[in-house]
Amino acid sequence: MKFQKKIILVYTIFSVLITGIFGAAYYTLNVRQYKEREYGNIRTVSNVKLQQMEDTLESMESAITYVLSDIEVLDALKKLATLKTDSYADMYFSDSTATVRAKINSYYLMEEFYRMVFFNKNGRTIANNNYTNTALNTDASYQTYPWVERVSGKGGRNVLIGLHEDDWGSRSKPQVISVVKEIQGMEMGYLEVQKDKASLDKMIANTDENITYIFMTKEGEFLYSDARQVKAEYYWNLMQGRDKDIEEIETADGEKALCLMQESDTDDIVLMTVARMDISQSAAMEVLPVSLLLLFVALALSLGYIYLTSRQLTRPIQQLQHFMETTRLDNMEAEIPEKISNDEIESLYVSYKDVLNRLNTSMLKEKRMSLLSLQAQFDLLQAQVNPHFIYNVLNVISNRGMVSDDEVICDICSELAGMLRYSTNTKDKYASVKQEIEYLELYLGLLKHRYDYKLSYEIRIDEALYNKPLPKIVLQQIVENAVNHGYGSSSDIIRVEVAGALTEDGWFLKVHDDGNGITKEKLDEINNNISSIRNKLTNDRSGVELEIGGMGLLILMHACIFCTTMISYLRSAREKKRGRM
Numbered sequence: 001m002k003f004q005k006k007i008i009l010v011y012t013i014f015s016v017l018i019t020g021i022f023g024a025a026y027y028t029l030n031v032r033q034y035k036e037r038e039y040g041n042i043r044t045v046s047n048v049k050l051q052q053m054e055d056t057l058e059s060m061e062s063a064i065t066y067v068l069s070d071i072e073v074l075d076a077l078k079k080l081a082t083l084k085t086d087s088y089a090d091m092y093f094s095d096s097t098a099t100v101r102a103k104i105n106s107y108y109l110m111e112e113f114y115r116m117v118f119f120n121k122n123g124r125t126i127a128n129n130n131y132t133n134t135a136l137n138t139d140a141s142y143q144t145y146p147w148v149e150r151v152s153g154k155g156g157r158n159v160l161i162g163l164h165e166d167d168w169g170s171r172s173k174p175q176v177i178s179v180v181k182e183i184q185g186m187e188m189g190y191l192e193v194q195k196d197k198a199s200l201d202k203m204i205a206n207t208d209e210n211i212t213y214i215f216m217t218k219e220g221e222f223l224y225s226d227a228r229q230v231k232a233e234y235y236w237n238l239m240q241g242r243d244k245d246i247e248e249i250e251t252a253d254g255e256k257a258l259c260l261m262q263e264s265d266t267d268d269i270v271l272m273t274v275a276r277m278d279i280s281q282s283a284a285m286e287v288l289p290v291s292l293l294l295l296f297v298a299l300a301l302s303l304g305y306i307y308l309t310s311r312q313l314t315r316p317i318q319q320l321q322h323f324m325e326t327t328r329l330d331n332m333e334a335e336i337p338e339k340i341s342n343d344e345i346e347s348l349y350v351s352y353k354d355v356l357n358r359l360n361t362s363m364l365k366e367k368r369m370s371l372l373s374l375q376a377q378f379d380l381l382q383a384q385v386n387p388h389f390i391y392n393v394l395n396v397i398s399n400r401g402m403v404s405d406d407e408v409i410c411d412i413c414s415e416l417a418g419m420l421r422y423s424t425n426t427k428d429k430y431a432s433v434k435q436e437i438e439y440l441e442l443y444l445g446l447l448k449h450r451y452d453y454k455l456s457y458e459i460r461i462d463e464a465l466y467n468k469p470l471p472k473i474v475l476q477q478i479v480e481n482a483v484n485h486g487y488g489s490s491s492d493i494i495r496v497e498v499a500g501a502l503t504e505d506g507w508f509l510k511v512h513d514d515g516n517g518i519t520k521e522k523l524d525e526i527n528n529n530i531s532s533i534r535n536k537l538t539n540d541r542s543g544v545e546l547e548i549g550g551m552g553l554l555i556l557m558h559a560c561i562f563c564t565t566m567i568s569y570l571r572s573a574r575e576k577k578r579g580r581m
Helices: 005-069 071-082 086-092 096-102 107-112 197-203 230-237 279-325 343-405 407-423 433-454 474-486 520-540 551-580
Strands: 117-118 126-127 161-166 175-183 189-196 211-217 222-225 247-249 256-263 269-276 431-432 455-461 469-471 496-500 507-513
Touching: 005 071, 005 107, 005 175, 005 189, 005 197, 005 256, 005 269, 005 279, 071 096, 071 189, 071 469, 096 117, 096 126, 175 197, 175 247, 189 197, 211 230, 230 247, 230 256, 230 269, 256 279, 256 496, 343 407, 407 433, 431 433, 433 455, 433 474, 433 496, 474 496, 474 507
Parallel strands: 161 222, 455 496
Antiparallel strands: 117 126, 117 189, 161 175, 175 189, 211 222, 211 269, 247 256, 256 269, 431 469, 496 507
16 A cells, blocks of 8 residues: 555544544534523523413402402492392392492403402302303302312412313303402402413413423412313323423323423412423434534545645655656766655655765775776786796706706706795685795795805794694795895895794794894885775775785785684684573
C-alpha cells in the first residue's frame, strides 16, 4: 500500500471515529435539549390550564361570597329557613324568595355560571337559571340532593364536587362541576354554584389533540377532563409515589406518553397532564436527520481535507522517489528541479546526495584501483620478461668464467641467479623468516666478493621464528641500506648483525650496524617519504612509482602495514577466543 493511501486510510479511520464521537455527542445533546424543550412546553401549558381552573374555582367561590355578603339576602335566607308553607307558588312569590332571586339573578352570575341554586331542609329551592332548557325541577329537594352528606358539617367550608349531571335540571342535565357551601347559623341551607362542562371545555380548549388534562381532587376524586372518556383512576394510581415531575408512562391503551402531576397551592385540586407521545422516538425523528446531515458534511469536509493534506505531504516523497529512480551514473550530480517544501524530506534528500557523493568518490577510487591493477599486471608481465633476459646474460658470463677458469665469476653468477629466482617469483607474495635469511645470506655472499675482509656479518635467528611470515626482501633492503649508507666512504670494517627472537608480546627482527649513524635532516626526509608512501597505499590507494634507490622505503612500508594488520588480526582473534571461554 502506498504511503498516501496509508495516510488517507489511517486519518479516515481517525476522522470517522472522531466525527462519530462528536456526532453521537451532538445527537445526545440535541435529544436532551429536545426533551427539555418538550418538558418545558408541557410544564408551561399545564401551568396555564391549572391557573385557569384555579381562576374558575376562585370565581365560583367568590360568587358564593358575593351572595352571602349581602345582609338582606342573609335575612331573607333566615326567613326562608323558618317559612312554613307547602305551596311552591307561595314560596316562589314570597318577599324573601324575591330578595334571594334578585341577588342571584345578577348579570354577572347569569353570564359566568351555568346555575346558582339555593336550597334548605324545608325544601325551599331557588335557582337563577330557570328558563325553558334549564328549567328547575320542582320535585328536586334537599332530600333528593345526592351530595348533602358530603357538604354538611364542614364548618362552612366550600366543598368541590367533581363532574356530574346537573341535579336540578328538569329537561337537560349537562355535566357540571359544583362548589357547595353550607350557610352557617339557624340551618339556613346551602348555596351551590355550577360550571357546565361545555364552558370548561371552551376554557381548557387545547390545540394539541395528543394532550389530555385530568383534574382531580387531592383525595383522588375525579373532577374534570377535557377528554370525553378517560381512565382518570388509572393515571392517578400510576402516578402515586412518583416524583412530582414529568414521567414517561404507558397509557391505558399501551401507548407511550408523558405525564406531569401538579398540585394547586390555593385549591384542593391536582392536574395530571398526559401527552401521548414517544419522546425518544420523537426526539430521534426531530434530531436524527439534522445530526446525520451535519455528520455527513463534517465527514465530507474532513475527508477532503485529509486527501488534500495527504497529497501535500506525499508530494516531496514523490519528488524524491522520482529523483532517485531517474538517477544514473551520468547525472549523479544533478539537483531536484523543484524545491522540496518539507524540511524532513529535504534532510533526507541531502543525506541521499551525500550517499551519492560518497558512492561517486568510491567509484572513482575503484576506477583508480582498476587502473592500478592493470598497471600492476603490466608491470608483472614486464617483471616476468626481464629476468629471462638477465638469466641468459648470467649464463653467458658464467660460461665465459668457466672458459677463463675463473670460479669466482661462476659463484657470483650462481648466487645472483639464486637471488633473482627468489626476488622475481611473483607467485608467493610473502615468505617465511627462514627463506628471508637464506636470501639474505646470498646477498651477503655477493657483498663478500666485493668487500672481502672489510665486511663482517653475523646472523643469529631463533629457530622458533623460521616459520613466521613477513613480506619478501625486507631484511635484504635494510641490510643493503646499512652497508651503503651506514659507512659512506669510511675505510672501517663494515659490521652488520641480524638478530631475531621471541618475546612475551610477540617476536622481533633487528638489523644492527656500527656505522656513522644518520643525521636529523636525513631522518626527517625519510619519515616524510614514509608518510607519503603510507598515505598513497592506505588512503589514496594510488600507485607508487618504483625507481632505483626508492624501493627500500616502499618495501619497508609494506612490511609495516603487513605487521600492523597481522597484529590487529591476532588481537581480535585472541579477544574472540577469550569471549568464548
